[in-house]
Amino acid sequence: MKDFTLENNLEGTHKFICKECSRETSHKIISSYCEHGHEDHGYGNTIAWMVKNQIIQCLGCEDVSFRISSTCSEDDDYDENGEHYYNETIKYYPSRFEGLKAINIYLLPDEVQSIYQETILAIENEQNILAGIGIRALIETICKDQKAEGKDLNQQINSLHEKSIVTKEGVDILHKLRVLGNKAAHEVQAHNKEQLSLAIQIIEHMLDGTYIIPHKVSRVLK
């Protein structure tokens, strides 16, 4: 059994992740098309489910996107106050990932730019193995672009420090990301969202220092 309800211009605001703002912002729900139903599994066991298909709008940047929230009576729990709730599975279109910095990719060299964009897409779409491989490829491409010396990535990362492109602490972190990328590429090991989020933040910091800030300095402080 299945039913549909349509609600427009819902009252109130909600905290959702905005792709443009790269963080959680207040949104309004412009329209919500709700599918709900239940299935009888016999012996008095009924499973109820609900899928809300929503058109949402960020109240900051006014970007409009799509959000799907699904719940099922089989997936429930109690919070610390003993309050009963259903776990919500949420998907956004276009997909998004909280905390990614919107860096100006047009200031990056072409090769770095395309690998960076694909790696971000992999993270946003939870393609975690590909994201890990992308992070390694990004480090390799930056090393190549910065003419890092050495026969392998290990030596090339060390040479970035000798060229004063990366600090001593930065080198240690890059080696950790190199190992993470190796595990993704050679052992087909997926990393979790938290690891990938931190890895890309570190890379963005490096891209900022290596390409974006020097460009701004040459433009503003002539």
Ligand SMILES: [Zn+2]
């Ligand atoms: Zn926004």
